[in-house]
Amino acid sequence: MPELPEVEVLARHLRPVLRGKSIRAVRVNRAKILKPTTERELKRVLTGAKFKSLVRRGKYLLFDFTASGKTVTLLGHLGMTGRMFVADKAEPLPKHSAVVFELNRGVFVFEDTRYFGRMTLDLSSVEKLGPEPLDQDFSPEGFARELKRSRQPIKVKLLDQTLVAGVGNIYASEALFRAGISPKLAANRLTFAQVKKLHGTIRDVLAEAIDCGSTVPLNFSAGKSDGLFYFGRAPGVEDYYEERLLVYDRAGKPCVRCKSSIKRIVQAARSTFYCSSCQKS
DNA sequence: CACCATGTTCCTTG
DNA sequence: CCAAGGAACATGGT
Numbered sequence: 001m002p003e004l005p006e007v008e009v010l011a012r013h014l015r016p017v018l019r020g021k022s023i024r025a026v027r028v029n030r031a032k033i034l035k036p037t038t039e040r041e042l043k044r045v046l047t048g049a050k051f052k053s054l055v056r057r058g059k060y061l062l063f064d065f066t067a068s069g070k071t072v073t074l075l076g077h078l079g080m081t082g083r084m085f086v087a088d089k090a091e092p093l094p095k096h097s098a099v100v101f102e103l104n105r106g107v108f109v110f111e112d113t114r115y116f117g118r119m120t121l122d123l124s125s126v127e128k129l130g131p132e133p134l135d136q137d138f139s140p141e142g143f144a145r146e147l148k149r150s151r152q153p154i155k156v157k158l159l160d161q162t163l164v165a166g167v168g169n170i171y172a173s174e175a176l177f178r179a180g181i182s183p184k185l186a187a188n189r190l191t192f193a194q195v196k197k198l199h200g201t202i203r204d205v206l207a208e209a210i211d212c213g214s215t216v217p218l219n220f221s222a223g224k225s226d227g228l229f230y231f232g233r234a235p236g237v238e239d240y241y242e243e244r245l246l247v248y249d250r251a252g253k254p255c256v257r258c259k260s261s262i263k264r265i266v267q268a269a270r271s272t273f274y275c276s277s278c279q280k281s
Numbered sequence: 282c283a284c285c286a287t288g289t290t291c292c293t294t295g
Numbered sequence: 296c297c298a299a300g301g302a303a304c305a306t307g308g309t
Contacts, residue, residue, distance in 0.1 A: 002287060059288080080288055114305050116288060152299070168287055269301070
């Protein structure tokens with residue numbers, strides 16, 4: 001599920017749901033998710049803690065709690081398949097519930113089929129992140145400066161979270177298509193005009209995804225439909241939202257702009273989708 | 282059985 | 296120290 005927009009939508013959903021909640025008990029079903037925090041440590045620090053606030057940074061969620069006068073921060077990351085939701089205590093937990101926080105009312109569940117996600121007290125990953133793409137400090141000039149230092153293909157470079165935080169495999173392809181830039185172009189070969197264009201399309205594509213996700217009725221309770229989907233993917237909402245992913249997972253389908261066939265290539269062991277006619281350089 | 286999947290980190294190589 | 300490439304992590308869908 002998770003690139004920046006999905007995580008942002010999740011944060012907006014969770015904030016009011018967690019307001020006023022305290023942690024009665026912590027259950028850990030898969031300690032690997034806590035790394036490098038230990039199960040003991042997590043329980044010691046968070047049992048009895050009261051939820052204060054939630055901030056998204058890149059694809060990470062930072063939960064602040066107050067525990068015996070002090071603030072403790074819990075860092076969450078959804079990995080590839082993670083989900084977080086608050087449900088009634090009586091509801092059956094999904095199969096891969098890695099960590100379950102029992103609240104004064106209900107349970108806060110971190111579920112992750114592939115267990116690539118994180119729920120930890122170690123905040124070091126967040127310190128390495130680049131600027132927030134939707135904030136002012138993400139400037140075309142700074143972006144250009146960083147791109148100049150790399151010879152990697154631009155698509156691969158966009159996945160580097162120290163360059164800009166929150167862009168993932170789907171929106172990287174989408175932003176490049178909108179900018180008309182080839183995913184294979186070396187980062188340091190982009191013209192400043194291209195950098196400015198890409199800077200804009202990154203912001204646009206992420207902002208639109210957030211808007212779109214924010215208006216989808218959300219139901220994060222256990223079960224299949226948790227409401228967090230990419231553009232146009234939510235079952236039952238096709239009627240409301242036009243398909244917004246213009247290239248991702250559209251190999252062989254006609255380009256929305258020029259009708260030529262969308263290509264799939266592999267870069268850094270990940271799929272890249274693009275239009276070889278609209279994205280020549 | 283084969284291949285694919287929204288992400289990050291660790292290890293190696295240059 | 297740095298950039299870059301590749302494997303590893305674990306499970307499920309097609």
